[in-house]
Amino acid sequence: MDNKAPDNGEFSFASNTPRSTGRKGLPKIQTQDHNKKANDVCHDDSGTPVKAKTIDELHSLQRKKSAPTTPIKGAQGAFNAISEEERQKQQLQSISTSLASLMRETGPKLVKGDPARKGEGQQIAHHHHYTPTISASDSSLKFTHYLHNLSPAELYEQAIKSEKGSFIASSGALATLSGAKTGRSPRDKRVVRDETTEDDLWWGKGSPNIEMDEHTFMVNRERAVDYLNSLDKVFINDQFLNWDPEHRIKVRIVSARAYHSLFMHNMCIRPTPEELENFGTPDFTIYNAGQFPCNRYTHYMTSSTSIDINLARKEMVILGTQYAGEMKKGLFGVMHYLMPKRQILSLHSGCNMGKDGDVALFFGLSGTGKTTLSTDHNRYLIGDDEHCWSENGVSNIEGGCYAKCIDLSREKEPDIWNAIKFGTVLENVVFDEHTREVDYMDSSVTENTRAAYPIEYIPNAKIPCVGPHPKNIILLACDAFGVLPPVSKLSLAQTMYHFISGYTALVAGTEDGIKEPQATFSACFGAAFIMMHPTRYAAMLSEKMQKHGATGWLVNTGWSGGSYGSGKRIKLAYTRRIIDAIHSGSLLNASYKKTEVFGLEIPTEIEGVPSEILDPVNTWTDKNAYKDTQLKLAGLFKNNFAVFTNYKIGKNSMLTEEILAAGPNY
């Protein structure tokens, strides 16, 4: 920070160290007369004196008060002039409400700051009109310390001080463990079914929304809040979702771990100090009590993990899992409800933009390449995982990226490699205990190792993360069967067919319990996150693609030359050349031939890609095995799509017919 605390010999870290001056022995102890200059033998002792009389005072000089970069709105305005004290009071009141038990008193007694740093800089919520009654519980006599929107440096210190398994990696990233869960637990997700959600949401067979009643939600909420209030300290993050200013959502995350706070600091949009001062009441609140299990005797609970969403209360509760992705994807689910209600399409996709403003969306299930392929040195990154498509164009929902890092290499993914530095959260990676060098090949903890970093850590991120209407819609599938072509150009009906199907072979690890690749269908490439029926999203996508003239593509980032086990994964370098040809427009006008069974249009030539791999039949030595495997996969597609044949997609029933006909034919 500064050179203001000068060297007086006792605290010598300045450049004239004993080593550099070649002097032997310890520096001379000087107890007084700092100003003596003449005839000094040791030059180190001749610096200006420290401007403190005591150690405490010295330490208080080290940290200067943060000040907003621009004057706070309203403070000097004629209207709604609000005093600093009043603003702090409002903030405390809001946080007190967030942490309140709904059964007992109005809210906990709050203290801002770390309990370990008693006295300094702490503010007690004196304004809080708490009236102890005869029925007051012991917990209501306790203070709840909260740490509000700490900086990454502060969160590092908190994590290292109090969370086992937190270390600084040699890159500067914070390496942490997420505990027993190293992936999401979709089977433990519950959504409150009430008047608000009864008609709007998708319930029943195939739906990711497993119902829960309001009362049970309150039981779990109380459990989480009691747990959080019982702790020494809790972390509060007040942040935003969605870079489109018209549709920005305010979120509050209450959590017990500095790791969770830093993760969300990176993943959500970070408010400026001014925006934070004027934050007001959040639109949605997460209570993350992940270290604490749910009570398995509670109705609807099938394990000790429960992730509960209550849209009417605008709250989410997490019990029994510390995997940070639950918060990220929980909020994504909320956006999948809020945005379509405003005629905005929410998408599980990456997004980037070329120099000429051409935007591409990358859809795909976990591990198919959204983050890898949207992070492209020659293009601007808008976002890697969650977007909105509105009348204004596209906007990222998040403020950060969440990259898989198993087998990560500097050569193949330089931008992601370089983003792993101070401030980045590294989950469940293995490192050398001395050098703290990470071994990205090591999956001893889990296959699903991850890095969460702010989007501006990617050098060509487009800030603000918004762009014009997309030109190319790229559907990524990691086909473990090895029969889908590396790239196919899709008609609108085919795009809709594959979007609704949402096929991939899940790559090990992201969803807890899955260890081997297996064929998966997940509607809209994100059935775990959508809240309404898939046809709602599909209809919006087809309408937008038609209106803005976007082209659909199916890209197989999975196997070639055989299924998983015998074939090999398509080289990332080839996939990148394919994606380049889509972006440049050269693939749009290439020559094509149609495949059997899936009826896909495949190009005969792409610069930088061996032509023989473009038709997968060429890469298989056993042609009969290829044919059988292709038919087997086609059958799986048909079976999966059967549930959608009774639904109309959009207003146009012509399109519905075409979509049904756009699947495999054999």
Ligand SMILES: Nc1ncnc2c1ncn2[C@@H]1O[C@H](COP(=O)(O)OP(=O)(O)OP(=O)(O)O)[C@@H](O)[C@H]1O
């Ligand atoms: N041909 C290929 N194309 C894309 N990715 C590949 C290819 N071959 C190997 N990979 C690897 O596959 C992984 C793709 O993961 P990525 O993080 O991009 O998934 P994602 O779609 O963003 O998933 P999630 O939604 O879980 O974040 C990376 O580890 C990447 O290195």
Ligand SMILES: O=C([O-])CC(=O)C(=O)O
């Ligand atoms: O949410 C996660 O854990 C990782 C992710 O992006 C996904 O699964 O789509």
Ligand SMILES: [Ca+2]
């Ligand atoms: Ca990703």
Ligand SMILES: [Mn+2]
């Ligand atoms: Mn994702």
